[in-house]
Amino acid sequence: xxxxxxxxxxxxxxxxxxxxxxxxxxxxxxxxxxxxxxxxxxxxxxxxxxxxxxxxxxxxxxxxxxxxxxxxxxxxxxxxxxxxxxxxxxxxxxxxxxxxxxxxxxxxxxxxxxxxxxxxxxxxxxxxxxxxxxxxxxxxxxxxxxxxxxxxxxxxxxxxxxxxxxxxxxxxxxxxxxxxxxxxxxxxxxxxxxxxxxxxxxxxxxxxxxxxxxxxxxxxxxxxxxxxxxxxxxxxxxxxxxxxxxxxxxxxxxxxxxxxxxxxxxxxxxxxxxxxxxxxxxxxxxxxxxxxxxxxxxxxxxxxxxxxxxxxxxxxxxxxxxxxxxxxxxxxxxxxxxxxxxxxxxxxxxxxxxxxxxxxxxxxxxxxxxxxxxxxxxxxxxxxxxxxxxxxxxxxxxxxxxxxxxxxxxxxxxxxxxxxxxxxxxxxxxxxxxxxxxxxxxxxxxxxxxxxx
Numbered sequence: 001x002x003x004x005x006x007x008x009x010x011x012x013x014x015x016x017x018x019x020x021x022x023x024x025x026x027x028x029x030x031x032x033x034x035x036x037x038x039x040x041x042x043x044x045x046x047x048x049x050x051x052x053x054x055x056x057x058x059x060x061x062x063x064x065x066x067x068x069x070x071x072x073x074x075x076x077x078x079x080x081x082x083x084x085x086x087x088x089x090x091x092x093x094x095x096x097x098x099x100x101x102x103x104x105x106x107x108x109x110x111x112x113x114x115x116x117x118x119x120x121x122x123x124x125x126x127x128x129x130x131x132x133x134x135x136x137x138x139x140x141x142x143x144x145x146x147x148x149x150x151x152x153x154x155x156x157x158x159x160x161x162x163x164x165x166x167x168x169x170x171x172x173x174x175x176x177x178x179x180x181x182x183x184x185x186x187x188x189x190x191x192x193x194x195x196x197x198x199x200x201x202x203x204x205x206x207x208x209x210x211x212x213x214x215x216x217x218x219x220x221x222x223x224x225x226x227x228x229x230x231x232x233x234x235x236x237x238x239x240x241x242x243x244x245x246x247x248x249x250x251x252x253x254x255x256x257x258x259x260x261x262x263x264x265x266x267x268x269x270x271x272x273x274x275x276x277x278x279x280x281x282x283x284x285x286x287x288x289x290x291x292x293x294x295x296x297x298x299x300x301x302x303x304x305x306x307x308x309x310x311x312x313x314x315x316x317x318x319x320x321x322x323x324x325x326x327x328x329x330x331x332x333x334x335x336x337x338x339x340x341x342x343x344x345x346x347x348x349x350x351x352x353x354x355x356x357x358x359x360x361x362x363x364x365x366x367x368x369x370x371x372x373x374x375x376x377x378x379x380x381x382x383x384x385x386x387x388x389x390x391x392x393x394x395x396x397x398x399x400x401x402x403x404x405x406x407x408x409x410x411x412x413x414x415x416x417x418x419x420x421x422x423x424x425x426x427x428x429x430x431x432x433x434x435x436x437x438x439x440x441x442x443x444x445x446x447x448x449x450x451x452x453x
Contacts, residue, residue: 025171026078028054029061033081040083040092047096050109051117053313059093059228060205064172086227093228101305107326110309114316158197158435165198171205171226188219191246192431200236203227207237211249211284218287220245221317222278223310234277234307239432240365241277243442244401245284246430248363255425256446259285261395262360263293270344272388274331274364276300279311279324281363286320299344299359301329331370332380337387358390365401375411382417389449397422397448404443412447422446 032042039062046055062082065075066089083089100106167173169187189195190210201207205226208219225235247254263269269289273282282300289296300311308326315324329340341358362385364370373379390396398419402410404426412421427440434441 025064026061026075028057029065029078029081032058033078039081040088043089043092044096047093048100050100050106050111050113052097052100052110052309053114053223053317054117055093055096056205056223056225056228059089060171060226062089063227067172090228097306097309106305107308107312107328110312111321114312114321158194158433158437161194161197162435165195170203172203189242194433196239196242196432197435199239199242201226202230202236204236209237209242209245209280211246211287212253213249213288220280220283221314222280223313223317224278225306225310229306232304232306234275234302234304235310237278237280238366239427240401240403240442241280243427243430243432243440243444244281244363244365244399247399247401247425247444248281248285249288251288254429254444255423256397256399256444258395258397258422258446258448259288259361259399260292262393262397263289263296265393265395266360268295268297269293269360271296271298271361271363272359273298273300274362274370274384275367276302276311276326277307277365279307279314279326281365282311282324283314283318283320285361285363286315286323287318290320290323296323298324300324300326301331301340302326303328303330303332331364331367331384334383334387337384341388357392358388358396360390360393360396362389362398363400366403367400371400371402371408371410375413377413377416381410382413382419385447386418391449395448397446400445400447401442402445403441405441409443410445412445418450419447420450422448 029039032039039058043055043059046052046058063086065079066082066086083092100109103109165187186193187195188208188210189198191212198207201224203226204224205228206221206223208221210217210219222237224237225232229235247256248259251257251259271282271285271289276282279300282298286296286298289298300308300315302308302311305328308328311324311326312321315321315326327340327344330336370381370384374381385398389398400410402408404424412419423446425444425446427442427444432440432442
């Protein structure tokens with residue numbers, strides 16, 4: 001069992017010298033530059049033919065060089081292959097992706113190239129994942145919460161963690177080894193460390209998360225849109241989604257053993273994720289289900305085409321592509337959800353009555369419009385869950401992740417809806433805190449259909 005630690009553990013022996021540090025991040029551009037002197041055309045072609053992951057890697061490597069003047073001379077030959085400005089790179093990526101998404105079969109195009117090319121392992125080579133087995137190398141930070149800083153700004157432990165992570169772990173870092181506190185520094189987000197405070201890591205093209213489950217501990221790699229689509233909230237991992245993934249990777253520790261009952265009741269359990277984003281929770285649960293169920297599947301839905309692109313990529317990157325089905329669906333549209341449910345469920349179950357059919361497990365995190373006004377028995381959340389959750393599986397369960405206080409907290413009307421609250425699980429169980437050191441802002445909400453007495 002992992003023990004809580006004060007800050008973070010290792011990455012790799014930090015590279016001596018800034019040239020080496022930047023070279024570690026340049027994996028695709030040198031290969032591309034050898035065969036083409038115009039990365040704009042390369043990015044456009046890659047995206048429009050479904051190789052969106054490789055396009056993101058090239059675009060981000062060009063952005064890295066363009067935004068660090070100190071590398072201009074060392075990597076001048078590579079800079080010649082990049083467009084003249086960051087704006088051109090970002091616009092090329094966005095417009096090319098919009099063109100791809102005009103094709104109704106865009107996900108199949110992306111999947112086809114993943115099957116042909118294999119999953120990209122570039123991210124893994126930058127991290128030494130043996131670090132997850134150590135809990136001895138801690139980082140000491142002498143910062144008092146709420147100490148006035150920089151003309152009255154508050155400098156908290158959380159802001160120090162973010163500053164340190166940005167200096168030593170960020171893809172965009174140009175720090176040498178002397179900037180970092182230890183010779184070894186873990187850049188994975190590890191349960192028990194404070195690194196979850198960097199979330200959402202809006203600018204990062206990828207992050208790594210260390211998950212502990214009942215069988216092993218492994219590193220999950222999550223690709224994000226980052227700077228290429230900075231204001232798309234579905235293209236990055238958020239704290240509520242991180243908490244949900246931690247829980248689903250280890251249901252016993254989390255206290256949701258009901259997941260196993262829901263899976264065991266049917267031959268081929270089906271999970272529905274509402275608003276999958278980058279797919280982290282779907283990936284975490286897929287890895288759990290693989291050890292406990294026969295032919296399970298996770299239907300990962302989102303209204304954002306970019307999010308589904310990332311979910312497919314991350315499923316392949318983490319070896320669960322055969323279990324995750326990415327589908328474009330709007331959880332706010334009940335009529336379309338009914339059609340969606342009919343199509344998905346009938347492919348598995350044509351024995352029970354249609355009005356009894358549904359998903360065995362439903363998960364979701366911070367679905368703002370769906371989680372609004374839940375104190376009202378007619379709130380959209382209750383109608384959506386009633387439409388989608390199985391009636392034929394008595395152990396069917398809902399697990400949601402959201403804020404734990406204030407008006408935004410999910411409220412369960414007592415006795416007036418067909419659902420009952422099983423329990424609330426605070427983020428503190430996974431050592432999550434706020435940036436000023438208080439108890440976590442987030443919680444898990446476990447629901448089931450109201451039991452008939």
